[in-house]
Amino acid sequence: MAIFGDLSFAIVLIVLVLAFLASAIKVLREYERAVVFTLGRFSGIKGPGLILVIPVIQQVVRVDLRVRVLDVPSQDVISQDNVSVRVNAVIYFRVVDPEKATIQVENFMQATSELSQTTLRSVLGKHDLDDMLAEREKLNNDIQEILDSQTDVWGIKVANVEIKHVDINESMIRAIARQAEAERERRAKVINAEGEQQAANKLLEAAQILSADPGAMQLRYLATLTTIGSEKNSTIVFPFPTELSSILNTLQKDR
Template sequence: MNTLITLIAIAVLVAVFLSMGITMIPQRRAQVIERLGKYHRTLEPGLNLIIPFIDRPRAITILTFKNDQPVVRTEDKIDMREVVLDFPSQSVITQDNVGVQIDGVLYYQIMDPQAAVYGTENLVLAIQTLAQTSLRSEIGTMELDKIFESRQEINARLQTVMDEAGNKWGLKVNRVEIRDIDTPQEIREAMNQQMVAERNRRATVREAEGYKEAEIQKAEGDKQAEIAKAEGQKQAAILVAQGEKEAIQNVMAALEGKADDPMAGVQYLIAQRYIEMLPELAKQGDRVFVPMEGTALLGSLGGMRDLFGAGAMSSVDSPAAPVTGSPTQGS
């Protein structure tokens, strides 16, 4: 009877011992096991066996914020998922001595449970402190306007610094984001005035550029019009000159062998042009001055009649506007 009781007691002790040695690790979790106070191994997700009273889990200290209040707790099982750490707002002085309130958020993930447990006393507090000091350092080297323009650059720099420091803690910083930048009221008003002035300046520049372009286009159009007009006048002058050339050639051909003076044809054309201008001269007033050279030219038309015949002088014999005055007088 005593033997049976002893066996039952031993079986119960073995069952209790085994139940204490069986550890279930959930997915995306890990547990650091120490044997006699020294690191032994890291338990992976699933069913694991340890030696009770000899193997003990090493807890990790976690700092979290609940309603902006810090909460410190210890956990036996290490969360291997990506964790969002929202560190509170802090006051930062920019390079141009403007005080701003900046808060941010970072995303980290524990990659090495052993380094996360033994690397620092409080992992989250270390990450938060490093993020705040790195943020102050980056913002302190930049002016306020540059901060608003370079958020992505600041985030990239912070991530690089945090990732390098996090390697010895067994974690990886995936992203660091500046969530909000709060400036004093007078700074916001000054920025609004600057923005309005900048928009007015851009509008003025756009208007001036439009006026400049319009004037350039107008000047270019006037230039092309003047060029076309000059080209037309050039062609007209060329055609007139060609016509006069052909007329002189015809007159010279008609006078060939009939006149002693080769220039008689030219004098005839000059006299004919003079006769054509007399009506226009008569319109300018009641009396017209007729120079002596004009009477000589008119006298040469009689000689031309004998050379060309009556038909060739029909244009000269046509009635002209009355001309008053004498070769030597005028009113």
């Protein structure tokens, strides 16, 4: 009986030792860090790899250092020109200081999410709708800078911010389409007017060159007749010199 009693004690002792070792030995992956608390007080950061902690006396909080992707829900935003839009974004961030991420904030994931939503509304509300559609890169950088500065006390680094969608209601889409069409018509009229102006300037230059020598005008008449003749038209119109008309008018007045 004594042998069985000693054997049972040995088995219990071995189980206790194994349980002690299991709770004392921690294996951390390359992207993990352990925030160690000794009797409730912060005592350091350990890892990655094999670490040893004192059971009951020390507690460990694992922190993942990989980049996290946070999908910001769609937010109702009123732009500076009083246009109501729905905007959502995605944020990439990671923990760079496990101590701050564990001690300074209760849940850094939720805190970053809530801060991202308020920052998104605040930044976009200061810009016009055209800026939201055309200046996304600048808006992304502005939001990233604000988030990065505010989450620095939590040990978080915001790596990138991307605005995904800017949803506009149907009436505003039609208004934007009409605006774009009007802009295209305006540009077409301006281009047409510039073309007329350039043509008028060239015609004025040509007239000045031809008027410098009467023979040049006669050669131009002959060139025009040659062009008309090559097209095999049945009717030929001869240009009537304006100088001859002035002479005839002068003769009629003298009579």
